[in-house]
Amino acid sequence: QDCTFFTRKEILRLHGRYHEMAPNVVPMDYTKDPDVKLPMQLIINMPELKENPFKERIVESFSEDGEGSLSFNDFVDMFSVLSEMAPRELKAIYAFKIYDFNTDNFICKADLEKTLNKLTREELTAEEITLVCEKVIEEADMDGDGKLGFADFENMISKAPDFLSTFHIRI
């Protein structure tokens, strides 16, 4: 309970949800500390994540092996960061990870294009996409390297008024 923002009841409830996703695999008794991981497919079918265009990225950035399978620890961690009690800085760190599709610790133009496509379900034309991506880089890139480092991202997101309220999943 010290490691997350959840109370005891909530952690227990999370365990219930984790269990019901794969009842035959996940044990009810965690005293032996079993090494059980659920694959990504199961997790992104959760009702809270189903409609999210970034669901795969979210699961990947919280998974320990980078493949997208979550152990229970990672599961709790994910929802703890996405809960409404997590502070802005912590959320910014993970948001950066999520939007960094090629995991090179920079949000480059390709990442931005992918984000935009996911957001608009590819409704925008190619020129519009390039225009928006260029504008974003122009607005947020402080050190002029053509991509967003973490400092740029954090600087930009800390001023955003509704970052905290949108980057929030209730479970």
Added chain:
Amino acid sequence: EDKEEDESEEEDNDSQRNRASRRKNYQRKNRDGKKTREEGSQKKDRGKTAPTKHQTKRGKEGENKQKKDKKNSTSASSNSSDEESLSEEELAMLKEQVEQKKKLISTMRNKPWRMVKKLSVLREAQDFVEKFEGALGKGKGKKLYAYKMMMAKKWVKFKRDFENFKTQCIPWEMKIKEVESHFGSSVASYFIFLRWMYGVNLVLFGLIFGLVIIPEVLMGMPYGSLPRKTVPRAEQETAMDFSVLWDFEGYIKYSALFYGYYNNQRTIGWLKYRLPMAYFMVGISVFGYSLMVVIRSMARNANESTADGDDDNFIFSWKMFTSWDYLIGNPETADNKFASITTSFKESIVDEQESNKDENIHLRRFLRVLANVLIICCLCGSGYLIYFVVKRSQTFSKMQNVGWYERNEVEIVMSLLGMFCPPLFETIAALENYHPRIGLKWQLGRIFALFLGNLYTFLLALMDDVNEKLAEEDVVKNITHWTLLGHHNSSAGNDSTVTPPPLDPADVPRGPCWETTVGIEIVRLTVSDILVTYITILVGDFIRACFVRFVNYCWCWDLEAGFPSYAEFDISGNVLGLVFNQGMIWMGSFYAPGLVGINVLRLLTSMYFQCWAVMSSNVPHARVFKASKSNNFYMGLLLLILFLSLLPVAYTIMSLPPSFDCGPFSGKKRMYDVIQETIELDFPLFVAKIFSYVANPGLIIPAILLMVLTIYYLNSVSKAYQRANAELKKKMQMQREEEKNKRNNKASNNPMLQDLEDLLTPSTKTESPPKQAEEKKIESPNGTSPVRKPGRGEALAGSPMASWRGAAFIPPSQVFVTQPRTPGVWAPYPGQPRPWGPPLAPLPGRGRGQPCY
């Protein structure tokens, strides 16, 4: 230790979950740690170190997580500190380490590490703290220290359990989550607000119920024993009729729900419960508690919203990264959201590409003025209508045969106004052509003014009524007096018994109890408001949805897309309704203690009813806008309403005499006399003296002056902070712009720098290869970019403290520009003159001199 064993076993039996296992592990380690600590401290006293090391190792082996370097190093350090004797500095260092560990534990959840890592670091830190906490107390104080630590730990555990328990009590979490996933966070914020209000009202109800109503019911005189508690003879036949009850007359009027029921006996019952005092105090504390709760909530909201929403430097970035609402879990809503995001991007792109159209300023201004004039007319009209109707209802109450309509005319008119005026305002506002968010604010302001005007007109009319009743009272007082006298005389004359048979309470002529009347009016208003709200929801949302759904098959045009279509959830209207409802409750609770109970019921049913209505007949908003700032706006409204509803109550308490024959203050000259009475009679003598000294104007006026001065001082301090903040922001912004401009090779659009450039001789040096920065300058890891401006200007811009005083540096430093190898090292601190002497030999990095902070 046995107890701990039992505890952990219990928990295992309860739930074989992760948490329990963790607890068990922790307690096992706790035990180990404690043992280690005790033994360790004993051994330390004797100076032996080997067993301690052994204990440490054992404790560590108990864990089955991966070893980390950190842990090893800590154990090494702890071993080393064990070995040496407890000298002062060792103690201090140890203490520091323990403090560090404690801090680590408390901030553990903020670290962006993997869970496994967090858990292991946590365990290790906890162990360390366990082990050495006991050892820190020295000598005789050790026991006390250990005891203190144990108490502190127990306290922490207790607090955590209490927090857990509290969150278990929060109702409706699942319901709100459902609404949220369907409609997004802004609609859900209304329901969260509703839940919060419910909590506040519950507390108020508890206060009033427990401290006023229950004592009266249990310990006061029962119904029928006193004149004020009995239905007068004349009304007794109709007292049980439903229509009479619905109007809150009849038996309800003479019950504990209203002010008039309470007796003015100073103490009641065997507890000597001082009812009038309690009534007064509870009335005041209702306002006090509400004020405290609202302000606390506002402060909490203000802490969270630190960003200024009008910063439009990052429009596209924010759109990209923060527009998706992660709470959405419903495909239909998700579709909507995608569509709206796409539209919003397209709009921004269009904005970016087009230049602003030339607007006809004058036409727009004229239209806006016209719209405002129209709306003011509407407001005045509605105010006058209410006044007129209330006056009419007074004449009605004197007539005998009043139909149902006439009786309820006032409430109906007010509710109708509240229902039809807002859409009217909206259509008029179409003339104004504002940005939607600003338009929304105007709309809310106007609805607010409408409700406020209505309420206050109603109150004014009511005041007339009250004054009338006060005049009537004198007359009735005389009649009562003489009747009683006559009765006594007649009965005394008949027989020689000393005590005449008392007059049946129902027959005593009654004064018009103005407080009860006021209470009744407000209660009726509230009830009708509730009913109208529910009916509006039912008809406006549900029936409409049914109509659109079923009649669509046989209608000419597509009902779902076209005119009626499904309703959207009107957040602002609903919130305003809630806020005003609360205002009426606050106003009426002093005169009708039962009103808060009615409100609690209303909020409860409203929650379920509206949840159902929203899920079944509303569609998500087509155009989604953020609700983040509105939270504080609604709290501000609530605060305003609190004050405004405090005013009438305070006025009546202070300046109107209470009725002579009803209520807990009857017989006194003013209601607040009860305080004086209590002080005189109940407290020892010196308290009364103290109060009389304190109430001396000579003391109060300086106190008020002091408070005013404090407010002024705090105000100016906060203004100074704001100014400093704005300065810093401006500097950062300027710097950012300069960076951008340099990167994009645009000319600086800063007028001062332009002038500067013109001034300088165009001895544009091409940039010298940026060398290692001297002293304090930090270069950014960029490649060289062609620099067009002379190094002077850039270095100037690069300075973080680029106050405009930087211009003063130019003349002396021009020396540098003309020199072939320009040392552009800029003194980072303005005001420190550079040594103009020999130019600095190594070329410092100029160009994009990244400032050092």
